Amino acid sequence: MPLRNTAEAYGSLARFLHWAIVLLIVPQYFIAEAAxxxxxxxxxxxLMDWHKSLGMLVLLLTLARIGWKIVNRGLPxxxxxxxxxKAAAAGHGLLYLLVLAQPIxxxxxxxxxxxxxxxxxxxQFPALVAENHDLQEALEEVHETLFFLLLAVAVVxxxxxxxxxxxxxDSVLRRMSPFSRP
Amino acid sequence: xxxxxALALGPAAPDAAAATAWTVDPARSQLTFHPRLAGGEFxxxxxxxxxxxxxxxxxLAHSSLLVVVDLLGARTGDTDRDTALQGRDFFETAxxxxxxxASTGIKSLGNGRFEATGKLTLREVTREVxxxxxxxxTAPAGGAARMVGSANVRRLEFGVGQGDWRGTEWLDDGVRVxxxxxxxxxx
Numbered sequence: 001m002p003l004r005n006t007a008e009a010y011g012s013l014a015r016f017l018h019w020a021i022v023l024l025i026v027p028q029y030f031i032a033e034a035a036x037x038x039x040x041x042x043x044x045x046x047l048m049d050w051h052k053s054l055g056m057l058v059l060l061l062t063l064a065r066i067g068w069k070i071v072n073r074g075l076p077x078x079x080x081x082x083x084x085x086k087a088a089a090a091g092h093g094l095l096y097l098l099v100l101a102q103p104i105x106x107x108x109x110x111x112x113x114x115x116x117x118x119x120x121x122x123x124q125f126p127a128l129v130a131e132n133h134d135l136q137e138a139l140e141e142v143h144e145t146l147f148f149l150l151l152a153v154a155v156v157x158x159x160x161x162x163x164x165x166x167x168x169x170d171s172v173l174r175r176m177s178p179f180s181r182p
Numbered sequence: 183x184x185x186x187x188a189l190a191l192g193p194a195a196p197d198a199a200a201a202t203a204w205t206v207d208p209a210r211s212q213l214t215f216h217p218r219l220a221g222g223e224f225x226x227x228x229x230x231x232x233x234x235x236x237x238x239x240x241x242l243a244h245s246s247l248l249v250v251v252d253l254l255g256a257r258t259g260d261t262d263r264d265t266a267l268q269g270r271d272f273f274e275t276a277x278x279x280x281x282x283x284a285s286t287g288i289k290s291l292g293n294g295r296f297e298a299t300g301k302l303t304l305r306e307v308t309r310e311v312x313x314x315x316x317x318x319x320t321a322p323a324g325g326a327a328r329m330v331g332s333a334n335v336r337r338l339e340f341g342v343g344q345g346d347w348r349g350t351e352w353l354d355d356g357v358r359v360x361x362x363x364x365x366x367x368x369x
Contacts (some may be wrong), residue, residue: 040262040266041346042346042347042352043346045219045220045352046220046352049220049352112259113259113260114224114225114226114258114259114260115219115222115224115260116219116220116221116222116223116224117222118220118221118222120221121220121221121222122221124221124222124223131259133259133261136260
């Protein structure tokens with residue numbers, strides 16, 4: 001599988017970034033929920049630290065994915081009628097937006113609560129906003145709401161891919177699959 | 183009580199030979215602490231403290247610093263964390279509401295920098311701590327000054343961090359304490 005995209009399929013780097021982001025996002029909900037269940041203390045802080053570090057990794061990988069999308073010419077051609085192409089472009093745009101907004105809102109929420117945000121303790125990110133209790137509570141709502149929006153759009157994304165594969169029987173799912181060649 | 187005790191034990195009781203006495207302008211002064219948590223640093227502040235400062239760069243022998251911090255005024259911007267700081271695992275303010283620092287000696291490091299050695303007391307544990315600071319007279323007549331400096335405090339020497347917090351893997355032992363004091367000569 002070539003590193004770069006071809007006219008028929010995504011290259012290995014685009015696929016790697018797509019699936020790495022998926023695999024990092026899925027446990028995030030469960031880590032946050034598990035942390036919420038714990039009493040306030042060190043153990044809860046450790047889980048939240050994992051949640052925050054993984055979230056920042058998602059942010060960095062998403063930026064890399066968008067950067068690679070911009071520099072990497074020869075994207076696979078669009079498939080489907082004009083209506084479907086527009087819907088796909090809008091859906092993908094919304095996914096990028098949500099996958100970026102989710103960690104950024106969490107980062108801002110930590111900053112508003114004056115908690116440091118690091119990448120597994122190797123590197124500390126600067127505070128996005130100044131300490132502010134009301135803002136922190138508002139951002140907590142935003143962070144949770146964004147998660148459910150992201151979940152909804154991701155479900156549509158998965159259903160669309162399955163529809164292409166099983167009903168339209170085209171290469172849309174295969175060209176981003178981590179294993180198969182188109 | 184701790185305040186009275188600290189004052190009674192404090193060095194350089196006012197006498198004819200004492201260096202200039204300074205009062206702190208609380209609105210333009212701050213005392214902050216900077217713990218490292220999970221590899222990241224954050225800042226907290228002590229909102230209330232009293233400082234008795236006698237300081238003359240030319241008469242260090244008669245200069246002294248005495249700082250009494252109301253630990254109930256420790257704030258970090260997060261209610262849960264602030265509550266934890268007051269509790270048994272950290273300052274345990276129900277038993278020990280104050281922290282005190284009383285200098286035992288001050289020496290010059292040159293270029294307006296000084297080092298005070300003194301006794302820091304937290305949770306009834308007293309240990310020697312060094313404080314480095316810069317002293318700058320800001321008014322030509324010498325009636326106002328700024329004192330800016332820091333100290334590295336090893337929290338576990340004082341038992342600040344009980345239970346899970348005795349470990350240093352997630353919360354570093356060393357906590358930098360910084361101060362920026364706006365002073366006015368008390369005459």
